[in-house]
Amino acid sequence: MHKPKERHRYQCKQCLRPYVRWEGRCTGCGNWNTLEEISAGKSEAANLAAAPLASLRTLERKTESGRLTTGITDMDLVLGGGLVPGLLALLAGEPGVGKSTLVLEIARAFQGKFYYFSGEESVEQIALRADRLELPGERLFISRETDPELICERIRRERPDLAVIDSIQTVYRPGGQQIPGMIGPLKEAAMLFLETARATETPILLTGHITKEGNVAGPRLLEHMVDAVLYFESDRLNHMRVLRAIKNRFGAVGEVALFEMHSRGLRTVEPAHPFRDESHSAPGRVCSVLLEGSRAIPVEVQALVSRAAYGPARRTAEGLDQRRLLLLGAVLEKYGKVRLAECDIFANLAGGLSSDEPALDLALAAAILSSYQEMAVPPTLGCLGEVGLSGEIRPVSRLPERILELSRLAIQQVLVPKAALKNMEQDERLSAAGAPNLIGVADIGDLIAILNRSVPR
Secondary structure (H helix, E strand, O other): OOOOOOOOEEEEOOOOOEEOOOOOEOOOOOOEOOEEEEOOOOOHHHHHHHOOOOOHHHOOOOOHHHOEOOOOHHHHHHOOOOEOOOOEEEEEEOOOOOHHHHHHHHHHHOOOOEEEEEOOOOHHHHHHHHHHOOOOOOOEEEEOOOOHHHHHHHHHHHOOOEEEEEOHHHOOOOOOOOOOOOHHHHHHHHHHHHHHHHHHOOOEEEEEEEOOOOOEOOOOHHHHHOOEEEEEEEOOOOOEEEEEEEEEOOOOOOOEEEEEEEOOEEEEOOOOOOOOOOOOOOOOEEEEEEEEOOEEEEEEEEEEEEEOOOOOOOEEEEOOOHHHHHHHHHHHHHHOOOOOOOEEEEEEEOOOOOOOOHHHHHHHHHHHHHHHHOOOOOOOEEEOOEEOOOOEEEOOOOHHHHHHHHHOOOOOEEEEEHHHHHHHHHOHHHOOOOOOEEEEEOEHHHHHHHHHHHOOO
């Protein structure tokens, strides 16, 4: 019987580009002598193709109770309820933001065997930081291994409850022409970690660097391969740390966790405390609420209106959308008959936060009017609503959750869009005792009239 001719196939070691014949130079990455022959024998894929497919009805389900908790409640919220067995997640952030510190905070709270593979620091350096953070080391095991095959072999053999590789850009196979951070080694290592996580049901967390443009360093395929992509970033003033999920196969995206860096590590931040100051009342300060995922965060919107002494009037926003400030200035000028063309307007979102939510429009408009008229808004008054181009006040998303958050801060009156007032009065959550008094605002004229009645002259 005629035996079919065996076909040779080749692949670049650097960029993994396939070839049907050997070539001296890879056309993908431009390197010389990087092509190696791939075995032409029966592949594992051919064997799997011969096996029968499993029916969805016969597959075993894993319930939500099977998730592992990291020990940090807010991080579990970002992950969608905790660590799913077999999860491969990527934690990305700029240099010095605190990725390694966050990993050690997880090690502090995690109730299980924790493996930490660090290619960036020595074991002694990690031990020094762990001592500074007063970290118990009974469940934390540290290794300087950077070979992905050896790391995966140890995970398969010893089955830890959680493994962290810090970072994916430092993982490579020593002894060859590969260097850390190249596209080929990153793809190969990510695939090895993905297969190991699935086979052992061990959650694996990879840390990664980002470029100056804010993207994860390396191939875009890396973000497609992992189950979850978490970004760890600082605020504008570098006071807080924000952890948010931009991809999550096992939960919702958009959730955030707030941390504050201290000498002994990261601490979870309660949103009500750092972003609103109740110590004194002054013109141009109004309380409102923004949403980050499912979390309602009370904030203080500030505005300063002053006579333009030199040149044309300026409009400057810090933490707020500059275009919304220009829009509100024009709307107040046209429909509120407020002469702002000769005034500088400076707006700020206190606490170093950044948001472009339209729900802050009404609070910003009230802050501008308060500063212009030099009358302080009562600290017990909050504002929620979007301002349209014709001066109307429009409803915003998830208004009951925002109102309930204001009620926890002892806010007694909340200005809300008049179009949503009827639905809010029928909401059972807002009918309980202690809920703030809701005042409907139809347009900018109503806002000016209400502020003139509420604000003592």
